Amino acid sequence: MRFRNKIDGSDKKRLVIVACFLFVLFCSIVVRFFHLQVTEGDKWQKIASAQHQIDVTEYFQRGGFYSNTDIKKDNPKEKVPFVVEVSKFHLFIDPHSIDEKYKLAIAKKLFEFFEFSVNEKEKIFCDFFKKSRSRKIISWIDREKKEEILRWWQIFSRENKIVRNAIFFVSDYKRCYPFGHLLGQLLHTVQDQKDPLTFQSHPTGGLELYFNDYLKGKLGRRIITRSLRHPLDVGDVIDKPQNGSDIYLTINHYLQAIAEEELEKGIKTVNAKSGWAIMMDPYTGEILAAAQVPFFDVRKYREYFNSEDLKETAKFKAAVDLFEPGSTMKPITL
Incomplete structure (x- = not known):
């Protein structure tokens, strides 16, 4: 071969x-x-991450207003707030992670925790069928209600083998007024609905509007991973939120309460329609109290701005209304 x-x-x-x-x-x-x-x-990294992760907004805490507790040497030095932010929660769902056969049962169970109108129930139920990985369905939930929902959901999701963070909560802050209507016309408030892009609050007027640039905060971001192995609120904070600055007023809460109470008594005594009073420190010029009656309850601001009769009540008349100089002009004319 x-x-x-x-x-x-x-x-x-x-x-x-x-x-x-x-x-x-x-x-x-x-x-x-x-x-x-x-x-x-x-x-391609974003596409891959979108299948298992969701970018969640971390809300900031808007600055508050605090009373002047230094008018006397013996007064306590602790902070006394006129306005503070209290922690609330928004309920989100991931419709893609919930099987069609469980959506109705989940929606009905959530309705048991709240009192919704028929239209509100229909809107929430429709959100379960949206082509989305993140839908906010319920806003401004208390911590106790949140824990109650979580206890039910942990059992339900485990029994039906649903991804636990198909329902998750995002923390937020809402304005709270410990003294009710106290100093309402001067302080004012912010609207319930925030800016959809910046999540900044919309002031209705008063000091909330005047100091808005100082009270604003900055949003943060958190990444939540969707997996059977991960609990509901697991996530990495990739950008911490920055809270707004607090404002310390010269007004004292005790003097303000006394001024409003005595002014209300005086108006009822003389059968007047309204009145206002200012208390000032003659040595420093600091305003210690600024009372006005009828009161403006900022917690019900919608009622005031939706009524022509009540709209005037929201104005701080001592600062925005015009008055005749009266007897103050006599030394000049003489």
């Missing part, structure tokens, strides 16, 4: 063609790999 020891020209040509083909194929694979991993790396 005889073997060919030499490679003829046609074989060399074939080898060169195969080698070139393999080289071109390898180069195209490298180029494609570079294109996917480097050029479009961010794009």
Whole structure:
């Protein structure tokens, strides 16, 4: 048997063609790999992350207003708030992670925790069928109600093998007024609905509007991973929220309460329609109390701004209304 020891020209040509083909194929694979991993790396990373992660907004705490507790040396130094932010929660769902056969049962159970109108129930139920990974369905939930919902959901999701963070909560803050209507016309309030893009509050007037730039905060961000192995609120804070600045007034809460009470008594005594009074420190010029009757209850601000009769009550008349100078002009005219 005889073997060919030499490679003829046609074989060399074939080898060169195969080698070139393999080289071109390898180069195209490298180029494609570079294109996917480097050029479009961010794009595919976002697509992959979107399937298992959700970017959740971390809300900031708007600055508050505090009383002047330094008018006497013996007064306590603790902070006494006129306005503070209290922690509330928004309930979100991930419709994609909830099987169709469980959506009605989950919606009905959530309705048992709250008192909703028929229209509100219909809107919430429709959100369960939206093509979305994150839908806010209920707002401004107390911590106790949140814990009650979580206890039910942990059992329900485990029994039906649903991803636990198909329902999750995002913390937020809402204005609270420990003294009720006290100093209402001067302070004012903010609207319940925040800006959908910046999540900043919309002041209705007063000091809330005047100091709005100082009271504002900055949003943060948190990443929540969707998985059967992860609990509801697991997430990494990638950008911490920055709270707004607090404002310390010269007004004292005790003096303000006394001024409003005595002013109300005086108006009833003389059968007047309204009145206001200012208490000032003559040595420093600091305003210690600014009372006005009828009161403006900022907790029910919608009722005042939706009524022509009550709208005037929301004004701080001592600062915005015009008055005749009266007897103050006598020294000049004489």
